[in-house]
Amino acid sequence: MKRGVWILVGLVGAAAWGVIALHRGESISAAWLVLAAVGTYLVAYRFYARFLAHKVLGIDPRRATPAERLNNGRDFVPTTRWVLFGHHFAAIAGAGPLVGPVLAAQFGYLPSTIWIVFGVVLGGAVQDFVILFGSMRRNGKSLGQMAKEEIGPITGLFAMVAILAIMLILLAVLALVVTNALKDSPWGIFSILCTIPIALGMGVWMRVIRPGKTVEATIGGLILLILALVGGRYVAQSPTLAPLFSHGGITIAWGLMVYGFIASVLPVWLLLAPRDYLSTFMKIGTIVLLAIGILIVLPPLRMPPLTRFIDGTGPVFAGKLFPFAFITIACGAISGFHALVSSGTTPKMIRREDDAPLIGYGGMLMESFVAIMALCAACALDPGVYFAINAPLGALGGTVQTAAEHIRQWGFTVTPGQLDALAGSVGEATLLGRVGGAPSLAVGMAHIFSGAFGQRLMGLWYHFAIMFEALFILTTLDAGTRVGRFMLQEFLGHLWEPLGRTSWYPSNLLASGIIVAAWGYFLVQGVLDPLGGINSLWPLFGISNQLLAAVAFCVGTTLIIKMGKARYAWVTLLPLAWLLSVTLTAGWQKIFASDPRLGFLAHARDTAAKIASGALDPATGARLIFNDKIDAALAGIFMAVVVALLLASIREWLAVARGRKAAVVKEAPYVETAYA
Amino acid sequence: MWRRRMRKRWVGGHAGRWVNRPITHLPTYPPTLWFRLRSAFKQIAGMPDYARYLEHARAQHPDCPLLSEREFYDRFISGRYASGGSRCC
Numbered sequence: 001m002k003r004g005v006w007i008l009v010g011l012v013g014a015a016a017w018g019v020i021a022l023h024r025g026e027s028i029s030a031a032w033l034v035l036a037a038v039g040t041y042l043v044a045y046r047f048y049a050r051f052l053a054h055k056v057l058g059i060d061p062r063r064a065t066p067a068e069r070l071n072n073g074r075d076f077v078p079t080t081r082w083v084l085f086g087h088h089f090a091a092i093a094g095a096g097p098l099v100g101p102v103l104a105a106q107f108g109y110l111p112s113t114i115w116i117v118f119g120v121v122l123g124g125a126v127q128d129f130v131i132l133f134g135s136m137r138r139n140g141k142s143l144g145q146m147a148k149e150e151i152g153p154i155t156g157l158f159a160m161v162a163i164l165a166i167m168l169i170l171l172a173v174l175a176l177v178v179t180n181a182l183k184d185s186p187w188g189i190f191s192i193l194c195t196i197p198i199a200l201g202m203g204v205w206m207r208v209i210r211p212g213k214t215v216e217a218t219i220g221g222l223i224l225l226i227l228a229l230v231g232g233r234y235v236a237q238s239p240t241l242a243p244l245f246s247h248g249g250i251t252i253a254w255g256l257m258v259y260g261f262i263a264s265v266l267p268v269w270l271l272l273a274p275r276d277y278l279s280t281f282m283k284i285g286t287i288v289l290l291a292i293g294i295l296i297v298l299p300p301l302r303m304p305p306l307t308r309f310i311d312g313t314g315p316v317f318a319g320k321l322f323p324f325a326f327i328t329i330a331c332g333a334i335s336g337f338h339a340l341v342s343s344g345t346t347p348k349m350i351r352r353e354d355d356a357p358l359i360g361y362g363g364m365l366m367e368s369f370v371a372i373m374a375l376c377a378a379c380a381l382d383p384g385v386y387f388a389i390n391a392p393l394g395a396l397g398g399t400v401q402t403a404a405e406h407i408r409q410w411g412f413t414v415t416p417g418q419l420d421a422l423a424g425s426v427g428e429a430t431l432l433g434r435v436g437g438a439p440s441l442a443v444g445m446a447h448i449f450s451g452a453f454g455q456r457l458m459g460l461w462y463h464f465a466i467m468f469e470a471l472f473i474l475t476t477l478d479a480g481t482r483v484g485r486f487m488l489q490e491f492l493g494h495l496w497e498p499l500g501r502t503s504w505y506p507s508n509l510l511a512s513g514i515i516v517a518a519w520g521y522f523l524v525q526g527v528l529d530p531l532g533g534i535n536s537l538w539p540l541f542g543i544s545n546q547l548l549a550a551v552a553f554c555v556g557t558t559l560i561i562k563m564g565k566a567r568y569a570w571v572t573l574l575p576l577a578w579l580l581s582v583t584l585t586a587g588w589q590k591i592f593a594s595d596p597r598l599g600f601l602a603h604a605r606d607t608a609a610k611i612a613s614g615a616l617d618p619a620t621g622a623r624l625i626f627n628d629k630i631d632a633a634l635a636g637i638f639m640a641v642v643v644a645l646l647l648a649s650i651r652e653w654l655a656v657a658r659g660r661k662a663a664v665v666k667e668a669p670y671v672e673t674a675y676a
Numbered sequence: 677m678w679r680r681r682m683r684k685r686w687v688g689g690h691a692g693r694w695v696n697r698p699i700t701h702l703p704t705y706p707p708t709l710w711f712r713l714r715s716a717f718k719q720i721a722g723m724p725d726y727a728r729y730l731e732h733a734r735a736q737h738p739d740c741p742l743l744s745e746r747e748f749y750d751r752f753i754s755g756r757y758a759s760g761g762s763r764c765c
Contacts, residue, residue, distance in 0.1 A: 073732035075755055079719055086720035211746035214723040215714060268757040269750070280721045345722070345756070482757070 006046060013039020020113065020305075027300040030376040033109070034294065037117050037372045041365045044121040049361040052126065053354070056560060056568040057133050061354040064673040066139045066347065076140075078351035078675070081358055088346045088363045090280045092128070092338045093287070095174055095473050096331025096545075097367050099437035101375040102444075103538060104328040105386065106316040109379040110305035111325045116375065119326070119333030120368035123575035127549055128338045129360035130556035130572060135343035136350055137667040143343045143552060147645075149666050150558045155648050159551055162641045163340070164487050165634065166544040168515070170337075171260075171480045172522035173537040174473045177436035179252045179527055180534075181466050186245035187236035187427050188463060189252070192470045193245070194228035195278070196259075202274035218277045225278065229463055236427050249527040256477065257520040263474075264481035264512045265505075272478050279472035286468045290373050290445060296452040299380035307383075308411060315391035315410070316435070317535045318597035323586040327542030332371025334579065336548025338364065339555075352675055377444030378437075384414025385422060389440040392532030393433030403432050426462035435532040438469045484515035525627045531597065536631055539590055543635060546583045547642045550576055554649040561656050562665045569653075580646070587639045591632045600632035724752035 016036035019028065053059040067078040079087070104112045135141055141149070144163065148156025182188045201224075202217040210216070235241045247255075263271050312320040317328065331337070342360060350356055378386060384407050388396065396403040400416035407414050423431045426446060431439060442465035449461040486502060488511045493500015499507045526533025553576035560569050593599030596606035604625045611621040655661040711727070718725040726745050733742055743751065 071732065071736065073729045073736070074752055077719075077728070077732075080716070083716045083719045086716075087722060090720060090722075207746070207749060211744075212724060212726050212749045214721075215717065218721070218723075269753050272757060273753050277721050277723060284720075479757070 006043070009039055009042050013043060020110065024305075027302055029298050029300055030294060030380060031298045033113055033301070033372055033376055036113070037369060040117050040121060041369065044125070045357075045362060045365060048121065049125070049129065049357045052129060052361070052571060053357045056565055056571055057130065058563070058565075059133070059353045059356060061352055062673055063353050064671040064675075065136060065350045065353060066668065067349050067351055068673060068675060069668075069671055070139065070348075075345065076348045079349040081351065081355040084346065084349050084351075084355065085359050085363055085366075086284070087349070088341070088359050089366050090284060091341045091345065092335075092363060093283060093367050093370055094331070094476060095177065095438075095469055096335060096337070097371040098374045098441055098469065099177060099538075100329040100332055100542070101371045102378040102437035102441045103316055103390070103534070104325050105303055105375060105378040106307060106309050106314040106390070107321055107325050108304050108306040108310075109301055109375060111310070111321055112329055112375050113372065115326055115329055116333050116368055116371045119329075120364055123578070124332075124334035124338070124368065124549075125361040125364035126571055126575060127334060127336075127552050127556065128342045128364040129357060130559065131339045131552050132342040132347055132350075132360035133356055134556065134559045135347040136353070136356060137665075139668050140345075140348040141343065143339045143555060146343065146559075147551065147555050150555060150562065151645075151649055151652050155645055158641050158645055160487065162544075162548060162551060162638070162645075164484060165637065166336070166541075166548055167480050167484050167487075168519045169522065169537065169541045169544050169634070171477055171484075171519040172526065173534070173541045174476055175253065175256045175260075175519065175523045176526040176533050176537060177438050178256065178470050178473050179249050179523070180434050180436040181438040181442070181470065182247075182252055183249045183434075184246050184430075185236075185428055185466075186242040187232040187459075188466050188470070189245045189247060190235040190241075191225075191228045191232040191463060191467050192474070194231070195225065195275070195467070195471055195474070196271075198224045198228065199271055199275040199278060202278070203270040206274065207269045214277060217274065218281060221274065221278050222281060225282070225467070229460065229467060232463060233427060233459065250524065253520070253523050253527050256474075256523065257516050259474070260477045260481045260519075261512055261516045263478040264485060264516070265508050272475070272482070275471070275475050275478065279475045282468045282471055286465070287370055287373075290377070290448065291369075293445075293448040293452040294373055294376055297448050299376065299448060299451070301376070301379040302381065303379035303383050303386065312595070312598065315387060315395045317538060318595065319539065319586070319589065323582040323589070324539065326582045327539060327546055327586045329371065330542045330545040330549075332368050332374075334546065334549045334575065335367075336545045336550070336552055338367075339548065339552035352673065374441055377441055377448055380447060381440065381444050382412075382414060382418075384412040385419070385443070386440055387412060388414060388419055389431050389434050389443065390437065391433065392435050392530070392535070394530045394532070396433055398432075400430075400432065425458045427459035428462075433532070435534045437534075438466065442466045442469070481512060481515050481519075484518075485511040488514060525623075528623075529627075535597070536590075536600070539586060540631060540635060543583050543587050543590070544638050546579050547638050550579045550583065550642050551645055553579065554645055558649055558652055559665060561653050562663050564663045566657060566663075580642070583642070584639055587635045590635050600628040600635070604628040604632075722756060724749050 013036055016032045016039060019032045020036055067076050070076040071078060101112050101116065131143060134146055138146065144156050144159045147159045182192060198221050202221045205217045206214050235245055310321040312318060346359060350359065387407050387410060388403050396406050400419040403419065404414055404416045423429065426443065442462050445465040446458050446461035450458045489500050489502055489507060498504055501507055522537060526537050529536065553572045556572040557569050557576065560572060589598060591600055594602050596603040607616065607621050607624045610616040611618050656663050715725055715728060726748055729748055
């Protein structure tokens with residue numbers, strides 16, 4: 001009976017893949033993507049996750065977890081498996097799995113689907129699970145600490161530098177996504193601004209007025225949020241109020257920097273915690289809503305399976321299918337950032353060791369499913385509309401007429417009237433050139449929601465989707481600036497002791513200021529970039545995130561080898577090899593490619609030639625060139641750090657393999673569980 | 677349901693010992709659906725759950741004074757965001 005069910009699940013998944021692979025010409029339904037993905041996830045979870053758990057890692061249900069041994073009722077708390085699954089999923093899911101697939105949709109839906117599904121099954125979920133397991137066996141140690149203890153002290157330092165640099169790029173690129181979604185949009189700016197007083201009010205409510213009453217404050221906050229959303233429409237239509245809330249990219253970028261600075265030095269209870277609760281529920285609620293919407297509407301995919309842009313001439317970002325599809329979609333397939341979450345709060349809350357596959361492996365499968373839904377939402381749009389929103393203004397010209405003409409040359413049809421009508425229906429003056437993925441995802445989601453829950457509310461759904469993304473991106477700006485601040489303070493503390501004190505206010509202000517200035521620099525350059533900013537920043541983010549995943553796989557492989565399971569080390573070595581080939585190729589191309597849209601150095605040379613011929617004023621040109629060099633240096637540093645880490649790991653592996661070093665892991669001692 | 681079951685447990689981390697303690701993962705609060713739902717909701721969002729803390733403190737540290745709801749909230753929040761909070765992209 002049971003075997004029959006699994007054979008059926010496997011057959012349904014295989015049949016769906018068959019339909020996707022063999023269908024040419026007419027558009028297919030999103031249902032096939034969903035079926036293929038879910039079928040593959042279920043089979044992988046049942047067989048591969050179980051193989052990892054029992055054969056490779058040796059999960060022992062009788063071994064007490066840190067949550068049980070160190071239970072303190074606060075951070076070490078044994079938690080029911082499905083509740084912890086929800087908690088872990090809420091911590092790993094963010095803007096990444098939503099934005100990446102939307103950007104990569106310029107290649108068509110086929111490569112992204114294959115990478116999202118098989119990347120997660122063989123790579124991303126393995127990483128999350130192995131790191132979660134390693135951290136759980138070490139009382140919840142972080143990735144950096146594990147790298148230090150199992151590979152070597154210098155590795156820990158490298159990992160820390162890599163994490164800080166990745167954090168800055170992540171914050172800059174996410175802030176850029178918000179900036180592009182909000183520029184010249186009074187409705188969007190008003191509703192996002194409203195979230196700040198709402199969160200402050202919730203913070204005061206939960207700590208001062210009715211201490212600890214988090215649930216009622218959150219429900220109140222959500223109601224106010226909806227009111228702000230509805231109010232935004234009146235602001236946008238009012239001739240007196242609309243100009244007050246309509247700002248260009250540079251103003252918004254500075255606003256985000258000021259916000260990030262102030263938010264990261266305020267006490268956590270006042271702004272960060274309430275905003276975190278709000279965005280968690282918006283996130284889970286919207287993802288559930290999107291799943292229901294896609295299942296009700298089952299939209300046909302208008303995007304072709306493969307577009308001509310696999311040759312590297314794509315308007316959304318430059319670069320060929322290999323390697324750029326695989327770094328553009330990072331979260332959703334493999335995300336190094338998850339290694340930080342899997343070695344953060346989650347391992348301290350696992351009740352029994354055999355809950356770990358569901359939480360580590362299963363949680364990541366769920367995130368991958370979110371990426372598939374985002375891909376469906378983007379590919380259900382008319383390709384002409386998709387490119388009108390996602391191509392930079394420089395490639396489209398300034399008006400709907402020029403945009404329609406350019407898109408026709410790319411081989412897709414869209415009329416100026418269609419673009420105007422769409423912008424009008426979502427309450428915006430224009431949607432042209434809103435690069436960054438969020439606006440086109442919001443249009444796709446608004447299509448699906450209004451198809452499922454009522455046609456007339458298109459504008460409201462669009463701004464709901466924008467607010468939902470902006471809300472948790474702002475939370476990430478705040479939290480990420482804090483993480484960066486703590487890391488910087490730890491470092492500065494070695495130079496002058498008082499600077500390391502996180503309780504000393506001047507030190508906090510200084511460190512926060514440095515971190516905000518660092519990501520703010522990339523943000524402002526991204527806003528000013530004639531190619532749209534996303535073209536250079538998103539690949540850098542993708543490369544850095546995948547390289548962090550490579551670090552995690554190095555640590556994971558070391559753990560497996562030191563556990564005496566070297567014959568199974570391929571489970572982490574294979575994804576590691578793939579990631580290294582993808583990211584080192586992409587990094588190399590971003591630095592040295594001769595196409596100025598792709599290579600940073602080529603772009604610098606191109607700009608210099610333009611200055612010489614008088615086509616560009618020298619001040620702007622010098623800024624662009626300087627920026628290209630910084631981007632190139634950053635990509636180079638990422639690559640160097642990872643190669644160094646890899647060499648250190650290989651040395652350690654060989655030492656164990658040759659018997660020069662004992663295959664011993666530094667786990668917490670075995671204690672029998674009481675939760676039998 | 678309300679009777680406390682006892683079992684030997686390892687207490688005190690690395691330098692710990694075996695102690696006879698009540699089994700605390702069985703709920704000692706009224707296991708109503710509302711109570712459990714609220715608790716699950718709070719844990720998923722990473723909110724402080726005072727009822728669970730009270731249960732833990734009464735069972736594990738009966739001789740220590742209990743934190744007030746405000747004190748517990750402050751400690752929980754500062755602990756959870758001590759390193760800035762872990763989250764993904």
